[in-house]
Amino acid sequence: METSLAIQTHDLTKRFGRHVAVDGLELSVPRGSVFAFLGRNGAGKTTTIRILLDALNRTRGEACVLGLDCVKDSLEIKKRVGYVAEAQRMYDWMKVDEIIWFCKGFYPTWDDSFAAELKKKLDLPGNKKLGEMSRGMQAKVALLLAMAHRPELLILDEPTAGLDVVVRRDFLEGVIEMIHEEERTVFFSSHLVHEVERVADWVGIIDRGKLIWCSTLEEMKASVKRLVLNFESPPASVASVPDVLTVETSGRQSAITVKNFSERSLAAARSLGVSEVSVEDMSLEDIFVALVGEREES
Amino acid sequence: MGSTSIWGRVIWKEFRESILIGLLCLVFPIVGFSMKTSTSVVLAGMATPAAIFIWAAAKANVRSSRREFETTHLPLPAAPEWVASFVFPAIVAAAVGACYGYWGSALGNSGHAGALTLVAMRYFLAGFGTIYVISTVFTVWPATVVSLGWLFFAAYMTDSLFKNPHASPSNLHAIIFLHRAAIAGALGSVVFSIPLLKGSLRVRQVTALLLVAGITFGPYVKLIWSPEPASDLYSRIPAEKSSQDRSLTVKPAELTWGSEPLLSYTDYRSSFSREREFPWETRPIGFGRRGTVYLAQQRPHEKEVTILAWDTSTDHVEDVVRLRAGRKALRGFWEWSGTVSPDGHYVLIGTNSQLGEGTDLWMVDTARKTSAVLLANAPSGYDEVEWFGDKAIVGGGKALEVDLKEMKASVADFALAKEK
Numbered sequence: 001m002e003t004s005l006a007i008q009t010h011d012l013t014k015r016f017g018r019h020v021a022v023d024g025l026e027l028s029v030p031r032g033s034v035f036a037f038l039g040r041n042g043a044g045k046t047t048t049i050r051i052l053l054d055a056l057n058r059t060r061g062e063a064c065v066l067g068l069d070c071v072k073d074s075l076e077i078k079k080r081v082g083y084v085a086e087a088q089r090m091y092d093w094m095k096v097d098e099i100i101w102f103c104k105g106f107y108p109t110w111d112d113s114f115a116a117e118l119k120k121k122l123d124l125p126g127n128k129k130l131g132e133m134s135r136g137m138q139a140k141v142a143l144l145l146a147m148a149h150r151p152e153l154l155i156l157d158e159p160t161a162g163l164d165v166v167v168r169r170d171f172l173e174g175v176i177e178m179i180h181e182e183e184r185t186v187f188f189s190s191h192l193v194h195e196v197e198r199v200a201d202w203v204g205i206i207d208r209g210k211l212i213w214c215s216t217l218e219e220m221k222a223s224v225k226r227l228v229l230n231f232e233s234p235p236a237s238v239a240s241v242p243d244v245l246t247v248e249t250s251g252r253q254s255a256i257t258v259k260n261f262s263e264r265s266l267a268a269a270r271s272l273g274v275s276e277v278s279v280e281d282m283s284l285e286d287i288f289v290a291l292v293g294e295r296e297e298s
Numbered sequence: 299m300g301s302t303s304i305w306g307r308v309i310w311k312e313f314r315e316s317i318l319i320g321l322l323c324l325v326f327p328i329v330g331f332s333m334k335t336s337t338s339v340v341l342a343g344m345a346t347p348a349a350i351f352i353w354a355a356a357k358a359n360v361r362s363s364r365r366e367f368e369t370t371h372l373p374l375p376a377a378p379e380w381v382a383s384f385v386f387p388a389i390v391a392a393a394v395g396a397c398y399g400y401w402g403s404a405l406g407n408s409g410h411a412g413a414l415t416l417v418a419m420r421y422f423l424a425g426f427g428t429i430y431v432i433s434t435v436f437t438v439w440p441a442t443v444v445s446l447g448w449l450f451f452a453a454y455m456t457d458s459l460f461k462n463p464h465a466s467p468s469n470l471h472a473i474i475f476l477h478r479a480a481i482a483g484a485l486g487s488v489v490f491s492i493p494l495l496k497g498s499l500r501v502r503q504v505t506a507l508l509l510v511a512g513i514t515f516g517p518y519v520k521l522i523w524s525p526e527p528a529s530d531l532y533s534r535i536p537a538e539k540s541s542q543d544r545s546l547t548v549k550p551a552e553l554t555w556g557s558e559p560l561l562s563y564t565d566y567r568s569s570f571s572r573e574r575e576f577p578w579e580t581r582p583i584g585f586g587r588r589g590t591v592y593l594a595q596q597r598p599h600e601k602e603v604t605i606l607a608w609d610t611s612t613d614h615v616e617d618v619v620r621l622r623a624g625r626k627a628l629r630g631f632w633e634w635s636g637t638v639s640p641d642g643h644y645v646l647i648g649t650n651s652q653l654g655e656g657t658d659l660w661m662v663d664t665a666r667k668t669s670a671v672l673l674a675n676a677p678s679g680y681d682e683v684e685w686f687g688d689k690a691i692v693g694g695g696k697a698l699e700v701d702l703k704e705m706k707a708s709v710a711d712f713a714l715a716k717e718k
Contacts, residue, residue, distance in 0.1 A: 106304055
């Protein structure tokens with residue numbers, strides 16, 4: 001397993017009876033990246049994360065976190081990783097200060113002054129019980145606990161699920177700002193794709209347990225493009241254009257989404273007898289829909 | 299940050315989380331026993347262990363499915379995890395059991411507070427361990443079903459755990475069973491905390507289940523093939539016996555599981571005492587001359603009762619006679635197991651009859667080491683003896699007049715005696 005990678009899996013598979021939740025996953029997350037792990041609900045994101053943190057047994061394959069085996073070295077991994085789960089359940093009866101004191105004992109690298117700074121920054125009341133706090137506030141507490149020991153890798157599983165728009169924006173940007181300043185790795189899953197674009201530099205897309213895309217956001221955007229084709233007569237088939245993901249036709253205009261975009265794609269489009277071709281950049285959300293939608297259709 | 303810090307924290311957390319269930323459990327016996335109606339006692343008797351067992355089931359299930367913050371998020375080593383998830387709650391369960399037994403006894407005026415405390419503690423601990431493992435291996439629901447089984451089992455199993463406080467402390471097989479179950483529960487829970495076994499959930503499940511089933515019920519498997527019930531299944535440990543003037547006593551000393559019980563003889567007039575280990579199935583009958591204690595012993599599956607004489611001054615034990623008997627253990631122990639004549643010459647004892655369900659009434663001449671059946675397969679109830687020189691009157695059913703020299707008994711005719 002490469003040490004330049006924060007997370008690496010090989011043929012990682014998890015079955016629940018007949019259902020295959022994760023199917024031969026080959027994932028590589030570079031150290032120092034802000035990696036967005038995207039997928040629809042039930043695509044296998046949480047299952048993958050739970051396997052990485054040894055909260056779930058894998059059926060087959062290998063999974064390494066920070067160069068360590070996720071089962072054999074799970075204790076060491078937990079010491080070096082911060083984790084915020086989706087709808088995280090903590091101890092409702094504990095006060096914020098109590099849970100900070102409780103968690104502190106488990107980490108040799110716990111930084112009291114950083115914890116205090118986070119508490120102030122996140123505006124957390126020390127004397128309030130977790131059970132009496134809103135979900136947003138609870139998510140902030142979870143984030144503090146995950147970050148105060150200065151983890152090498154921060155794993156966030158749908159961290160903003162259930163939060164309102166303003167809190168979501170503050171939360172994600174705040175996290176990325178705080179952790180990325182120190183060149184640590186952030187691996188976060190989300191199905192709210194539009195939010196990810198502002199913060200991620202790497203993107204992985206999982207669908208029905210399989211990784212269907214993994215690259216930097218820049219590479220992804222350079223690779224997946226929309227070609228708007230204007231025809232003089234009704235459009236013919238676009239089958240000759242390589243790697244077409246979606247086709248939308250309206251009158252004498254067709255918009256096709258292609259992956260692995262290159263001059264070859266353009267040349268192929270022009271060969272269809274179009275009067276005009278324009279190339280448009282796509283948002284991450286559109287790319288995601290195109291990639292996942294293509295698999296849906298196939 | 300050292301491991302001490304982790305231990306302190308997990309125990310603090312478990313303590314805080316256990317306080318509520320602990321207090322809740324103690325409310326039932328207090329309310330129930332203070333009301334002192336049979337219904338409330340039964341309800342209280344069931345409610346406390348039920349609460350503890352359901353708590354065990356829920357706790358184990360959360361742990362095994364690794365849904366808890368502590369187990370999924372924190373770098374918690376196996377040992378403190380086991381202590382936090384099993385040992386500490388088990389201690390709480392045992393403590394609740396101790397309070398339950400003590401208060402139950404005190405409020406019910408049973409007068410056996412110490413013994414009941416121990417019994418209830420064992421029962422709660424064993425129940426907690428078993429339910430915990432079942433819930434870990436399966437889910438909460440099978441564990442809840444087993445919990446109900448435990449509750450009824452406790453009421454039925456020994457005829458004693460709670461219904462008959464006089465008998466419960468000395469029901470050896472109940473004690474052994476509960477010890478086994480507690481140990482099995484502890485081992486079963488360890489299986490889930492050993493990192494080496496972490497890889498395969500199935501292996502851990504099967505191992506834990508086999509451990510619990512094997513250790514708890516394994517020794518009873520032989521009963522399935524046994525042509526007759528084991529004679530010792532419900533036998534009981536020796537109890538106290540005192541001379542009529544209370545100057546001599548023989549009673550069990552400290553009882554520890556795994557070793558034979560110590561019988562302790564005390565002569566209060568001379569402040570002499572002696573202890574000796576005897577097999578579980580030995581019971582004191584009475585006192586002879588010069589510090590001799592007569593005892594009866596029936597080993598499992600033996601069709602004989604051996605009368606022993608223990609010379610406490612030399613600590614020498616010898617067989618006096620062997621009496622033929624049925625395969626069941628000595629019966630009628632709580633009511634009457636036998637008696638020795640004041641001069642220590644004769645022993646009268648009831649044994650299980652070889653002929654049926656009744657009692658064979660035996661007489662033993664300890665000096666000549668001979669024995670005779672006075673009454674065969676009699677109904678039980680011959681539990682009163684009066685000694686008159688060379689005669690004895692045994693009361694209970696129809697009174698018997700025993701000629702000690704001839705070693706014969708006849709139905710006593712008191713009317714005839716009066717006329718004469």
